[in-house]
Amino acid sequence: MSSIEKAREDFGSQPRRRMSREDRKRQLLDVAWRLVREEGTEALTLGRLAKQAGVTKPVVYDHFKTRPGLLAALYQEFDARQTKLMDAALQASEPNLRDRATVIASSYVDCVLLQGNEIPGVIAALASSPELENIKREYEAIFMDKCRMALSAFKKDRDISHAGLRAMLGAAEALSHAAAIGEITSIQAKDELFELIVAMTERHTRGREQ
Incomplete structure (x- = not known):
């Protein structure tokens, strides 16, 4: 042998x-x-x-x-990674609107790109059952609340509407997906999302003060 x-x-x-x-x-x-x-x-x-x-x-x-349980686990892992990245960046950022908007935009896009183009498919699959859709909405609510807290300090009335946050999140998903598949660059996605976040915050401020 x-x-x-x-x-x-x-x-x-x-x-x-x-x-x-x-x-x-x-x-x-x-x-x-x-x-x-x-x-x-x-x-x-x-x-x-x-x-x-x-x-x-x-x-x-x-x-x-179950398969929904597996999909939920994948989404929860993505959300945990996104939360960790965003929390660290917010803590290190300067307390002004432009820096906070930069952190939110960059953290969201970077996390999607870090995971690759598979996360849009997982997010889409979450709509396949009420159970998964509820899980997605729960995590979305947490994310929007975090954004509200990060941005409300720059508004005299400290009130950013749920509709505005929902529009911001929809844009974040669409832009990140476009960057993941190469339709636009990551810089373009971040810049556009940044502008939307700043405009959302400032628009509501002016509307309240008039």
């Missing part, structure tokens, strides 16, 4: 190290993101994920229960 064959035999006889639950979930999420990126959201099923990750279906079901 050659030394290479002996090494293979010895390696095969070694017991495989069992992944911790946290490490396994991390592996499954990484594989899920790759599947969405390479094949689209429609290809993401629990069975397909199990096959690609090299585990049995019960392992995947134990972590996510």
